[in-house]
Amino acid sequence: MVKKLLLALLAIPSIATAQFLQNFDASATLPAGWTALNGGDTNTWAIVNYTGGNISAYSGTNTVSIGYSSTAHNDYLVTPAITVTAGVSDFLSFYARSRDPLYPETISVKISTTTPTADAFTKTLAASVAPASGATFYKYSYNLSEYVGQTIYVGFYSTTTDQFYFDIDDVFNGAIPSCDVPSTISVSGVTSNSANISWTPSSTAGATYQIEYGPAGFTQGTGTVITSNTASATLSLPTPSTAYQFYIRSNCGETGFSAWSAVQSFTTTCEVIATFPYVQNFDATTIPSCWLNEAVSGGGSSVWTYVTANGNSSITPRSAPRMAEFRTTTAGNKAKLVMPPFNISALTTPELKFSLANVNWFGDVDELRVYYKANPGDAWTQIGSSYVTENSTWIDVSIPLPNKSTNYLIAFEGTSNWARGIDIDNVSVVDTSALDVNDIAKHNTVKIYPNPAKNVVNIGTDLAVKSIELFSMTGQLLKTFSKDSKQINVGDLKAGNYLLRVKSEGKDESFKLIKE
Known part of the structure; x- marks a missing residue:
């Protein structure tokens, strides 16, 4: 397994008394009062600096992190001693990240009430922290x-083998907050003029929420402010394709307001296209305007x-001059082109x-699947079959x-098997009912009838047919x-829609078949 860390090591932080906020930014070594207990190989908890990297710390420049090992970790990151006092130091929080979806890191959080030694961490505060x-x-x-x-001492305990990196930042010990800052904030269902946001509810019963938003870089106090009685809201946005x-x-x-959350960012989609036919031939060296690359969980970058x-x-x-391609040297990589x-x-x-x-290489063939969403907030649904056999020439x-809508999304998902x-x-989206006679002649190399059908469907074509298959939608x-079938029997199917x-030769056509 090849793993790369495109970051440099550097600085680290500050304090170690009963009440602290530690962001690990003051030094390149663990702060005073913090210790790493290394029970595995040489890899253990250490400071990582993100200056110039392609990801960042939660705040500042540094995190404390543990990296992958070929042998199992048995490592604690231990806080300074905390004398737990009601209303002073009876609360602990931190921010955590597992960097790579292919190699998910987890830790546990343990307590020692005696000494900061490995055997003393006999109490478990959290069995599995798995961001x-x-x-x-x-x-x-x-x-x-x-x-x-x-x-007490708090120990962040790692036992993983051959995963990637687990990062911790902004460890806080203090009083239980009277009003907690919203956390685990997410954005979904982004359109050209709206976005859905959600977060973890406050631990204070009856809490409401205030959201301030505006164009990227706006100054707080000048944005649009809305309130919500639940831990979610929809933002109404004036401009498509805008950060x-x-x-x-x-x-x-x-007890008043909490502090504001860290700033959150997103970009609205392009304005919805309503003029057809829509055509894209990929003639530039970069992704076409208003198209998006979307990562697939576990599919790499x-x-x-x-x-x-x-x-x-x-x-x-x-x-000519270009075409869109998904090709990698790692089998299993995936990505959607939206x-x-x-x-x-x-x-x-x-x-x-x-x-x-999709041309094979020593028998391996890269794969294509097509997905759609009738609404941006929906899950992706595959449409049609999977294209998993070789096409050594264009088809x-x-x-x-299906499921026509006013905000329809289509995605091509490529899967690499390290082929060509x-x-x-x-690529085009068309209304076939609006094609003229000449276009229809070009478009329809195969005719199926009757449609809707009760029992028998006729298949008419002058071309040599390679396969006939029936799919769910x-x-x-x-x-x-x-x-070689000129007729197929669908009498045993339930009423509904099929493909x-x-x-x-040179064609792969799917037809919506309605079974009465």
Whole structure:
């Protein structure tokens, strides 16, 4: 397993008494009063500096972190002694991050009521601290009232093997907050003019929330302010394709407001496209305007690129000068290439069309799947079948689009098997009912009828058919028919909508089949 740390080590921090906020920024070594107990190999808790790196600390420049080892960790990061006093030092919080989705790190949090030695950490404050992997920090908070009157040490305990990096920042010991700052903030359902935000509810019963937002870089006090009675809100935003920021604070009534959260950022999508046909031929060296790369959990960090030839130069663009390609040297890598949002609600028969090629390398074939969302906040749903067999020359693919909506999203997901690449070109969204006679002749190499059907469906084409398959609308293969069939029987199917896929020379066409 190849793992890279594109960061430099440097500085670290400050204090070590009964009440502290430690952000590890003052020095390149552990702060006074903090210790690392190393029970494994040479890798243990140490300071990491992010200056000039591609990710950052939660605050300042440094975190305290533990990195992967080929043998199991048995390592504690130990706080200074904490004399737990009610209303003074009966609360602990910190921010934590597990950096890599492929190698998720976890720790536990333990308590010693005697000495800062490994055998003394016999009490467990948290059995598993497992932040969602990635660049985001998550806040963890604990009530220490059980230990009032005692002097304790807190140990951040790691036992993992061959994972990646676990980072800790802004460790706080003090009084239980009278009004806690919103944490675990997330953004979802971003559109051209709105975004949904949510966060962990306050521990104070009846707390409400205040949100201030505006264009990226706005000065607090000049933004738009809204309130929410729940731990979520929808922001109304005036401008598509624009970076925005926001802050949240809790309102705990008699005890007042909390501090503001750290600034949060996102970008609205492009304005929804409502003019068709829409066509994209990938003629530039960079991602087209209003398209997005979206990471897939566990799929690595590779993205789609725009190339003049595939991995062995056997495929060149269907329309010059470039085509979109997903190709990596790591099997299992995945990434979605997301099209701009569409309003297809007025289209009679909306359809996605594109050209596809995927050449094998020693039998390995890269894979393509197509997904859609009827609404930005929905989960992705696969549409049509999976393209997992080789196409050594271009084929033209057509897929009917289900569940028409006013904010429709489509994504091409490439999966690398370390082959010659998934290549797509000449992508379009069309209303097939609006095609003229000549276009229909070009578009329909296969005819299926009757549709809707009760029992028998006829398949008419002058081309040599390679396969006939029936799928659910979400890509589940239900039936395979002889490629020589001119009629297929669907009498045993339940009433509903299906996809009939007919592959012929240079064509891979899917048809929405309605079973009565």
